[in-house]
Amino acid sequence: MAENEVLVTQEFDPTVCDEICEQYKDWAGATIPVLQKTQDAYGFLFPELVERIADNLNMSPHQIYGVITFYAQFYTKPRGKYIIRVCRGTACHVQGSGRISEIVKEEFKISNGETSGDLKFTLEEVSCIGACGMAPVIMINNKTYGNLKPEDARKIFREYANLPEDQG
Known part of the structure; x- marks a missing residue:
């Protein structure tokens, strides 16, 4: 198994899925809220879960x-407990956000869109976080960090x- 592959061994219990789907029984437009x-x-939405949703x-x-x-x-893949979003917009790029992405890769052995094998971190390079005045900017879950070296x-x-x- 590669270093950044995630092994999911937990048995699938469909009870919660069935309960969620039951709440939306015969409701037009139920697909998105059921998936959410x-x-x-x-x-995450793994194959057995998708099949169960489809049946329901x-x-x-x-x-x-x-x-x-x-x-x-x-x-459709497990995500980390901590989602690291590195802004790659113009202001952040000019201020060195590429190096910050490299540091994530060095520290956790993951690239953009990947999750660490321990399910602790996921890296997402994003187009803009909307905090250009604090460039370069990252977010970890919902916490923003700016003006980073x-x-x-x-x-x-x-x-x-x-x-x-x-914790966390």
């Missing part, structure tokens, strides 16, 4: 995957890496 709630409950909504798995792949909010970013990443599992 099941993704929140299970963390009287749709084909292909129809469900059509929705999942159209919208960027849905994920590479060594500042490395220190922040290491602090998150050293947090106990029940």
Whole structure:
């Protein structure tokens, strides 16, 4: 198994999925809210879950995957506890955000769009965070860090890496 591959061994319990789908029974336009709630409950939309949703909504798995792949909010792979978003917009790029992405790669052995094997970190390079005056900017989950020098970013990443599992 490659260093950045994630092994998911947890048994799938469809109970929560069935309960969510039941809430939207016979409701036109249920697909997106059902996908949002099941993704929140299970963390990502894996094949067995997609099949169960399709059965519950009287749709084909292909129809469900059509929705999942159209919208960027849905994920078919596990994501980390900490989502590191590195702004790659013009202001951040000019101020060195590329080096910050490299530091994430060095520290956690992941590239853009990948999740660390321990499911602790996911790297997302984004077009703009909307804080150009603080360039370069990153977000970790919903917390924004700006005016970063590479060594500042490395220190922040290491602090998150050293947090106990029940924190954050």
